[in-house]
Amino acid sequence: MQLNFLNEPSVLHNLQYRYSKDLIYCKAGPLLISVNPLKDLHIYEDDILTAYRLKLVDIPHVYATVNTAYTEMRKDGQNQSIILCGESGAGKTETAKHVIEYLTFLTGGDTGMRRKINHSSFILEAFGKAQTSMNDNASRYGKLTEFHFTLTGKICCSRVQTFFLEKSRVVQLCNGERSFHIFYQLCAGATESMKARLNLKAPSFYKYLNKSESMIIPGVDDEQRFHSLVEALETVGICKEDQEHVFAMVAAVLWLGNIIFSEGSNGQVEVVADDAVSTVSRLLECSTFDLITSLCAQTTLAERENKLTFQQATASRDALASYIYVSLFEWLVEEINKSFEAGKGHSVSTISVLDIFGFDTSSKNSFEQLCINYANERLQQHYYRHLLKLVQEEFELDGIDFSKVHFQDNQDCLGLFEKIPRGFFSLLDEESNLAKASDMTFANKLKQYLSGNSCYKSEQGGKFTIRHYAGEVTYDMDGFLTKNKDSLHSNSVQLLASCSGHLPQCFNSKLLQQCGSSGKSNCLNRNMGTEFKGRIFKLIQQLESSTPHFIVCVRPNSKQLPDMFEKELVSKQLRCFGIVEVVKMHGYGYPTRMTHQEFASRFRILLGDTDNISEDPLSIASAILQRHRIPPTSYQVGNTRLFFRTGQIDQLEVLKNKALEGALDVQKLSQKQYRCPQFEAMKTGVITLQSFIRGENSRREYSVLKKLPSKELLSLRTLQRSQKTVIQLQSAIRGWLARQQFSRMQSANRFSNKMANSPKTFGTETPKGLPEENIVMSPSNMEDIRVQLVKAEATLGQKEQENAALQLQLQQLQSKWSAHEEKMRIMEDAWQQQMKSLQTSLAAAKNSLAADNPPAEPRRFMVSPSPFSDSEDAMSMGNQTGTSSPRPRFGSIPESHPGQESNGKSAPLGHLAKEFEQRKQILDDEAKSLGSHHYPEQQLRQLKLRFAQWKRDFKVRLREAKAKLRKQGHADMERSHRKWWGKKHRKPT
The missing domain is CATH 3.30.70.1590 (Alpha-Beta Plaits)
Incomplete structure (x- = not known):
């Protein structure tokens, strides 16, 4: 949007109007302004990611800023930095997440790397963020994330640097705020077995947490966040055992706060040996005696043990708890960096994303708030330097005629902190090294040496006020010297050395590196203020070696509610960052x-x-x-x-591109005139050569085919048809992939047209007079399409491999089918032998009865051959035993008709013979039908069981028939049958 009047009211009105339409991003010269919506907006969907990656849209967005940084890095090889500025609650962390998400998407990095990067941010958020009065998810540390890129523009590794974790939040809380998220997540989400191992209670049970009444954050599920944290720890390579150690350290910090001291009449203290002491010693894996000794006594350089007062013992306990937590946080950062270092050797350039704690104020501002605000002052100077100072200095050096832009510089405030030897940090270090120094003596020294600075004002009651770029802040002097010293008694160092746990040993090793020996008293007496200033200086030097891209995040209201815009609050933030001055400099000046x-x-x-x-x-x-x-x-x-x-x-670039296109056209014409005759001659030669080669190949193929048997020739033709089918399938898949890609490009193009014509894509309406945003087709589109085509061909190759695997599986199944058929044939042969044996026995019995008792009408029993014999035999048997009645299922009992036989005495055996013929025919039919069944093995087992059952029943009926004949007085037949039956009985069944 082009403003007719460039002043603060017009800029403020424009931001308010766009914010009301959910247009949270606005371009201000080289700056991107982001107003925290405090709600979810559908402006980070996959189609929008794709549209910005293909550069189909040019609307202000965080993705466009990342595109600019990435393009400049690829073009010039210069390191880039994306710096997020703003006070606490302005949405810097969420914006940084979108920056990192799009950066990993833009470079086409592997999914595993992108997943690790996202989960590492979640881990640091759990251990390094907390609820404050200004923000429910406030960063309590600074973070610089470096992405290293290869020569081809791919992410090869990543590294995280952290700055100044607010460790005092572990032991001190203001009402209405919470400590670090991990404490509440562990208490809410730990399993029952973990709660038993760590002796976990509710958050309100722990004294470090119940100093504030705020235990939950509305709309935040700490239990679910803990489960996500466990998944994130596994993703970055922290094993289950190390996770148990991490959570044990967190629980130990909580239980340290519950250790109670009893004060004697002489002012010395003793540790009350209760559940808290035993739990801490178990979690740290140290002896209870060593723990108690380290908390209530101090060993001097002369190896004398002095008892501590109540305040000293409490401070010693809190210092140990704070150190354990800070060491745990640093250990997690190191583990995260280890998981990203695989491809660091291929790095040629970097893009750094800085998400540092915002300008902070609270009801009681102490040493931590002062360090945070100093870091913001130094970062603000970096902002002024690149957007306002350097530009005007270049104009002056080159003799350019321009209107100088005046802005409120913060150099005086920085001098207040950094001046040597009478700056704030120098005086703080000097006072901290004095044995009898106190907070009040330090307050007097500040008043003595800093009163001449316009940014400093002394207050009564040990307080002082500093005028920062974002406004005046009053600090309470209480605890400044103690926090600056950051002392850890030698007994606490020895306690960590005596612990057998993995993490305490790691912490102790780091202590040895920092202080040389664990026996030195107060080995961690460091001046935290000067150390922090040095780290900020190194950070600024690193940023100076890169090309900066600034994103200014704005907090719309103080109540953290969506759709609420407080003009005074926003106007104050605009003045802090000199937005109007930056726009004037780069709009009315010469930015290129x-x-x-x-x-x-x-x-x-x-x-x-x-x-x-x-x-x-x-x-x-x-x-x-x-x-x-x-x-x-x-x-x-x-x-x-x-x-x-x-x-x-840009206009000159357009003219240059037209000139290059004209030169290319001239080159094409000249090359065509020169190359066409050569091409035609080459083409004719190639066609002739191809014809000879095809003829020779065809003749060789024909001579080989003539010698092949018909079966092999048929197999060869089948193979050729299969190859042709595969080629057709490949072409169909390639065509489908191309159509899918074309469809996605059409969708992205329609989306870009819709956004250009109606900003409702972002839930907004274009204000009257707002020019439509340009839709630009980038020259790199074809390159992206070629890359995606390569990926499609790789997918096709994978499908071909899967097809080959399926064909191999089909061959294996065919082999198994042949084995099953062979098994069935063997079983059928066995059944045939059994049927022949039964037929022989029945024929013998029948002949014996016929010899002893000739019938009135002779009747010949037709003994059928095996149901597995030749088809002609089976057909003759079928004709002899055929009937018009429905064929019974094998194993069913046929009805008996005793009156059918002319000789009643031989009727039982006649019925048995007829039943045998019927059962044989049924068995033959069902055996033939096995091949067409879906489960032939199962059907074969069932048929075998029915046959065995019928065989037993048939033997029983033969015995009954024999007994009946005996009763009718066939003595001779009985003797004959006895001889035969004995032989039959002796045969194995």
């Missing part, structure tokens, strides 16, 4: 700067062949500007550089 040599080399093609122009870069640049009639008001020529207003270089 190039040296004479750079401009001449870059746009020399626009001049053409000219003999009367000197080869001096300045002469060439002037000739280019004059030939293309660039208005003199659009640029200025400096001593070493050319300065252009916004958009002027």
Whole structure:
């Protein structure tokens, strides 16, 4: 949006209007302004990610800023930095998450790397963030995330640097605030077995946590967050055993706060040996005696043990708890960095994302708030330097005529902190080294030496006020010296050395590196203020070596409610960051700067062949500007550089691209005239050669095919048809993938058109007079399509491998089927032998009865051959035993008709013979039907069981028939049967 009047009210009105339409991003010169929506917006969906990656849209967004940084890194090879500025509650951390998410998506990194990066942020959020009066998810540490890139622009590794964890929050809380999230998540989400091992209670049970009434955050599920934390720890490579150690350290910190001291009449204290002491000693894996001794006594350099007072013992306990937690946090950062170091050797450039704690104030501001606000002062100076100071200094050095932009510099406030030897940190270190120093003596020293600074004002009651860039803050002097010393008694160091746990041993090793020996008294007496100042200086030096891209995050209201815009609060933040001044400098000034040599080399093609122009870069640049009639008001020529207003270089780039396209057309025509005859001759030769090769190959193939048997020839043709089918399938898949890609591009194009024509895509309506955003098709689109085509071909290759695997599996199944058929044939042969044995026995019995008792009407029993014999035999048997009645299921009992036989005496055996023929025919039919069944093995087992059952029943009926014949007086037949039956009975069944 182009503003008619460039002043604070117009900028404020524009931000308010866009915020009401959920347009939270706004471009202000080189800045991106982000107003915290305090609600979820659908402006980070996958289609929007794709649209910005393909550069189909050019609407202000955090993704566009990342695109700019990434493009400049690839173009110049220069390290880049994305710096998020703003006070606490402005949404810096959430914006940083979107920056990192899009950066990993833009570079096409592997899914595992992206997942690790996202989960590492979640781990640090649990251990390094807390609820404050200004923000429910406030960063209590600073974080710089470095992404290292290869020569091809892919992320090869990542590294996290942290700054100044607010460790006093572990032991001290203001009402309405919470300690670090991990304490509440562990108490809420631990399993019952973990709670038993760590002796966990409710958060209100622990004294470090119940100093504030705030135990839960509305809308936040600590139990679910804990489960997500466990998953994140596994993702970055922290094993289950180490996770148990981590949670044991967290629980030990909580239980340390519950250790109670009893004060005697002489002022000395003793530790009350209760559940808290035993739990801490078990979690730290140390003896209870060593723990009690370290908390209530101090060993001097002369190895004398002095009892501590109540206040000293409490301070010693709190110092130990704070140190354990800070060491645990640093250990987690080291483990996270280890999981990202695999490809560091391939790094050629970096993009750093800085998310540092915002400017902070509370009801009682102490040493921690002062350090945080000092870091913001130093970062603010970096902001002023690159957006306002350096630009104007360059104008002055090059002799450019410009209107100087005045802004409220914070250099005086920085001098208050950093001046040597009478700056705030120098005086703090000096006072901390004095044996009899106190907070009040330090307050007097500040008043003595800093009263001349306009940013300092002394207050009554040991307080003082500093005028920061974001406003005045009053600090309470209570505890300044103690916090600056950061002392850890030698007994506490020895306690950590005596612990057998993995993490306490790691902490002790780090102590040995820092202080040389564990026996030195107060080995961790460090000046935290000066140490913190040194780390901030190193951070600024690292940022100075990169090209900065600033994102200013704005807090819309003090109540943290969505759709509420407080003008006074927002206006104050705009003034703090000099938004109007930055827009003036880069809108009315000359934001684009190039040296004479750079401009001449870059746009020399626009001049053409000219003999009367000197080869001096300045002469060439002037000739280019004059030939293309660039208005003199659009640029200025400096001593070493050319300065252009916004958009002027873009016009020259368009002219340059047209000239290059014309040159390419001329080259094409000349190459065509020269290459066409050669190409035609080559084409004719290739066609002739191809015809000879095809003929020779066909003749060889024919000679081979003539010698092949018909079966092998059929297999070869089948193979050729299969290959043809595979080729057709491949072409169909490639076509489908191409159509899918084209469909996605159409969807992205429609989305970009919709956003350009109706900003309702972001839930907004374009204000009247707002020009439509340009939809730009990037030249890199074709390259992205080619990359995706390569991925599609890789997918196709994978599908071909899966097809080959399926074919191999089919061959294995066919082999198993052949084995089953062979098994069935063997079983059928066995059944045939059994049937022949039964037929022989029945025929013998029948012949014996016929010899002894000739019937009135002779009847010949037809003994059927095996149901597995030749088809002609089976057919004859079927004709002899055929019936018009429905075929019974094998194993069913046929009805008996005793009157059918002419000779009643032989009727029982006649019925048995007829039943045998029927059962044989049923068995034959069901055996033939096994091949068409879905589960032949199961059906075969069932058929075998039915056959065995019928065989037993048939033997029983034979015995009954024999007994009946005996009763009818067939004595001779009985003797004959006895001889036969004995033989039959002796045979194995």
